[in-house]
Amino acid sequence: SAVISQKPSRDICQRGTSLTIQCQVDSQVTMMFWYRQQPGQSLTLIATANQGSEATYESGFVIDKFPISRPNLTFSTLTVSNMSPEDSSIYLCSAGAGMETQYFGPGTRLLVL
């Protein structure tokens, strides 16, 4: 299975600022995704990170708020822009060779004050 790391593991940010979360996979993967999980809630897909092209966003998520980069097959970033307290959540990266082998990173716990 792929080993996935995320940086930072947690952060406390002021409203109006931006935070970039990094996701690193120890092997080349086809698919990378970004999810959000509110406390006690399930996973909400933010977007699919496409290598070499623009990310595919889910309904309710826009590129201006959550810009995503994926420069190669092992790395992706998610930026949470112009943050508000409503953005406080756990942000998770998942990756895998295919849908059947999706593994999650440890998550980034974000608190916006």
Next chain:
Amino acid sequence: QKEVEQNSGPLSVPEGAIASLNCTYSDRGSQSFFWYRQYSGKSPELIMFIYSNGDKEDGRFTAQLNKASQYVSLLIRDSQPSDSATYLCAVKSSSASKIIFGSGTRLSIRP
């Protein structure tokens, strides 16, 4: 109607018994189904996936799929306190390359 539905629980099962977790889905064209386990404060981990109608066994875990009824279940035999976690059912969309998660069932194994 939610795309993937699960009873939120908590489901309390005595140690050593069989825990049965259920999930229904709305996308009739879905072909791939997954069960993830999530311990409190941790990220989800993949337990099993199933494609074909019937049962798929892996150790103490058995996934069951009935596409006609749009129903997936997970059985955990000889439940242990370490099985206490939230179990997430997930379904691969038939129209896009993404997985849709249910809200999860919280399972508690009581000694």
